[in-house]
Amino acid sequence: MSDTVLLALFDDVEPVADTLDSLRREGISENDMVVVSGVPYPARVLGRPMVWERLPLIAISGAFVGFLVGVFLNAGTPLLYPVHVGGQPLIPLPPSLVITYEFTMMGLIVSTFLGVLWESTFPSYGPKYYERRISSEGDIGILFRCPQERVAEFETLMRENGAEDVVEPEAKTL
Amino acid sequence: MSVKATTTPVLVVQEDPREEHLLLDPRPTKELNGMILEAMQRTGKGFWLAVIILGALILVGLVGAWGYQILTGMGVAGIRRPVYWGVYIANFVFWIGISHSGTFVSAILRVFKAEFRRPITRGSEMMTSFALIVAGMYPLIHLGRTWRFYWMVPYPNQRHLWPNFHSPLMWDMMAIFTYLIGSTLYLYLPLIPDLAMARDNTTGWRQKLYRILALGWRGTEAEWHHLKTAINIFAFAIIPVMFSVHTIVSWDFGMTMKTGWHSSIFGPYFVVGAIFSGVSAVATVLLIVRRTMKLDYFLRPEHFDAIGKLVLVFSFAWTYFFFADYLTEWYGGEAVGKELLTLQAHGPVAPLWYAMLITNIVIPWLTLWNRKVRRSFWGLLLVTLGVNVGMYIERYIIVTGFLTRNRLPFDWGAYNPTWVELLISIGSLSTFIFLYAVVSRLIPLVPIWEVREGQIAHTLRRVGRALVPSVAELE
Numbered sequence A: 001m002s003d004t005v006l007l008a009l010f011d012d013v014e015p016v017a018d019t020l021d022s023l024r025r026e027g028i029s030e031n032d033m034v035v036v037s038g039v040p041y042p043a044r045v046l047g048r049p050m051v052w053e054r055l056p057l058i059a060i061s062g063a064f065v066g067f068l069v070g071v072f073l074n075a076g077t078p079l080l081y082p083v084h085v086g087g088q089p090l091i092p093l094p095p096s097l098v099i100t101y102e103f104t105m106m107g108l109i110v111s112t113f114l115g116v117l118w119e120s121t122f123p124s125y126g127p128k129y130y131e132r133r134i135s136s137e138g139d140i141g142i143l144f145r146c147p148q149e150r151v152a153e154f155e156t157l158m159r160e161n162g163a164e165d166v167v168e169p170e171a172k173t174l
Numbered sequence B: 001m002s003v004k005a006t007t008t009p010v011l012v013v014q015e016d017p018r019e020e021h022l023l024l025d026p027r028p029t030k031e032l033n034g035m036i037l038e039a040m041q042r043t044g045k046g047f048w049l050a051v052i053i054l055g056a057l058i059l060v061g062l063v064g065a066w067g068y069q070i071l072t073g074m075g076v077a078g079i080r081r082p083v084y085w086g087v088y089i090a091n092f093v094f095w096i097g098i099s100h101s102g103t104f105v106s107a108i109l110r111v112f113k114a115e116f117r118r119p120i121t122r123g124s125e126m127m128t129s130f131a132l133i134v135a136g137m138y139p140l141i142h143l144g145r146t147w148r149f150y151w152m153v154p155y156p157n158q159r160h161l162w163p164n165f166h167s168p169l170m171w172d173m174m175a176i177f178t179y180l181i182g183s184t185l186y187l188y189l190p191l192i193p194d195l196a197m198a199r200d201n202t203t204g205w206r207q208k209l210y211r212i213l214a215l216g217w218r219g220t221e222a223e224w225h226h227l228k229t230a231i232n233i234f235a236f237a238i239i240p241v242m243f244s245v246h247t248i249v250s251w252d253f254g255m256t257m258k259t260g261w262h263s264s265i266f267g268p269y270f271v272v273g274a275i276f277s278g279v280s281a282v283a284t285v286l287l288i289v290r291r292t293m294k295l296d297y298f299l300r301p302e303h304f305d306a307i308g309k310l311v312l313v314f315s316f317a318w319t320y321f322f323f324a325d326y327l328t329e330w331y332g333g334e335a336v337g338k339e340l341l342t343l344q345a346h347g348p349v350a351p352l353w354y355a356m357l358i359t360n361i362v363i364p365w366l367t368l369w370n371r372k373v374r375r376s377f378w379g380l381l382l383v384t385l386g387v388n389v390g391m392y393i394e395r396y397i398i399v400t401g402f403l404t405r406n407r408l409p410f411d412w413g414a415y416n417p418t419w420v421e422l423l424i425s426i427g428s429l430s431t432f433i434f435l436y437a438v439v440s441r442l443i444p445l446v447p448i449w450e451v452r453e454g455q456i457a458h459t460l461r462r463v464g465r466a467l468v469p470s471v472a473e474l475e
Helices: A014-025 A055-080 A093-119 A148-160 B029-040 B045-072 B087-098 B100-111 B115-143 B146-152 B168-201 B204-214 B221-254 B266-292 B301-332 B335-345 B350-367 B371-375 B377-403 B419-439 B448-457
Strands: A003-010 A033-036 A127-129 A140-147 A165-167 A171-173 B458-463 B466-471
Touching: A003 A014, A003 A148, A014 A033, A014 A140, A014 A148, A033 B221, A055 A093, A055 B221, A093 B168, A093 B221, A140 A148, A148 A165, B029 B168, B029 B448, B045 B115, B045 B419, B087 B100, B087 B115, B087 B221, B087 B266, B087 B377, B087 B419, B100 B115, B100 B168, B100 B221, B100 B266, B115 B146, B115 B168, B115 B266, B115 B301, B115 B419, B115 B448, B168 B204, B168 B221, B168 B448, B221 B266, B266 B301, B266 B377, B301 B335, B301 B350, B301 B371, B301 B377, B335 B350, B335 B377, B350 B377, B371 B377, B448 B458
Parallel strands: none
Antiparallel strands: A003 A140, A003 A165, A033 A140, A127 A171, B458 B466
């Protein structure tokens, strides 16, 4: 039995959550359906399960790495390359906090950015199921995988739920 | 008991809130996209003429004058003992101040969910990045031997040179670098969905460009979730970085034992001044953008009204810090401190000092309490331009004026910028305007998805006989 990908397009968010429920009742698993939209809708609006987000952890890890770099530059390099300034300690604490802070923030910011790329697998221009009307006309799409022999049944179900169009999308390079 | 009206009844006719509020005036997505894409492609003769003139000024200032300074040496600048920091450093402080616009308008208002921010965030974030690029040039220009800049970079080398990370100048470099990276990424991340929209609605070289920059964005739940989480982290992270940047710039001065500079209040004083000038610059730029790019639908009087209020609030705050700093110096009665105050009140910089007080305090206080002024193109434009002139003067006096008076009179002097310094300053201002003008035609200046998100969250609700805006907590 082969699966087919269908894309149902809605012009409003209201029926989308109900349609997702209908798909669940028809045996489509959460992992086999995706909502694609031009505006962010929280999981609670769509009735979708909350997903564990690793980004904060990545950001904190990056901040920690930045902190270590800051400590190294402040405390490690003066030992490796001592610059003695009259009357001043080689590793003074208060001025060291400034650079340590900046590097911590730099680590946080850069790792957050890289984390988004990593988590969203960006950049990724390869073939993907997509429909331009989502960004051009503000449609909300439900992409889902269903058995080949039930395509007509799911098309009817989508239209009954208010879909303005149901298509078998072509995977396109973006 | 008699029931009598104590005031004359007035018939209150409610204006249509949809005309006033962008977020209550939704239009079809196609129309919104069309408006913004059309604005990006609107490049008439006036635009190209402006680009050519700006390009010429950049060539004259940054290639001609700076090149001449590099070839001839720092002697062509007006800095002489005892004024070792001239216009270059004043410009540096000024542009760092302007860079606070984006972070304040975008990050702080985002954290506090101020809904009026939605159409103006990107325009101000762009200002931050470009202002930092311009500001970042000045330490290199001031360096004189610009080609030696890499001596500031820490790497093991045979010269046994190593930057001192406990020096405020090194803090400066790292803070600006962090802020530039942070604010550029903060500009780019929320831009990705709009770049995807532009990718889907353009052809030719623009589509190729947007395709690359959109990174393959589709708008799946996971992509939105990651993006929103990242924007939230950035919004919270960039605020303390913003505070640190201008604080560290102030410490370039405050860490010295120079009277007038050695002040513990300099950090917050500089930060407030930076936000004051940055928010004013946002108003100036967005007023011009609204008119030239015909973005009247997105940028409405309500937005300028709100920015005008912010300018007024920061004028109060700046005045408070200015007075606290001034009074402490005045009451201290130290001889050189008195000389500095005399220099401002009666000395050579007095006309500038009074002009600063007028543009930063008198004019905003007399005008911006008025709703009509805040909503008038010329009214707000002139007030906010004036504020930035005033803030530039403030930096000029702090940097160059204070250096002319030192503890011993033999070390007093004067400073007059030369034509080289002035041309470089004009070149850098032109760079900022040039970058803004060109990039505003390349990327959507209004975050369409944020506006649409706001329009979905906003509705009108009837309370008694009035229709009042109501916001759903969607974020």
